[in-house]
Amino acid sequence: QVQVVESGGGLVQTGDSLRLSCATSGRAGTTYAMGWFRQAPGKERDFVAAINWSGSETFYADSVKGRFTISRSNAANTVQLQMNSLQPEDTAVYFCAAAAFGPSTALMKAVGYDYWGQGTQVTVSS
Secondary structure: OOEEEEEOOEEEEOOOOEEEEEEEEOOOOOOOEEEEEEEOOOOOEEEEEEEOOOOOOEEEOOOOOOOEEEEEEOOOOEEEEEEOOOOHHHOEEEEEEEEOOOOHHHHHOHHHOOEEOOOEEEEEEO
């Protein structure tokens, strides 16, 4: 059983930064492509950022380009999302997901992922 656990959410003010982390465990020797999605109240779950298994490719939603950075540490089986210049519209529950198979082009859609975390709340006050 693969587990995906997010951490690092919280309450910040407009313009602040926050760093989310995600750790995978449960299947030794497997490296996953990883992604972040977010869901605001009453809205659908939207793609935020993704990184392929080697870290050589990254993908971002237009709304976060230039502000968010995704990175990974394969040795530690973790992925991070550095979020800068946070805005109230970034407020959402942020979910981390892991993909065992599939092309990198599938990483921008939720269906491309096999395992999901429970989510961590990010609230940006104005």
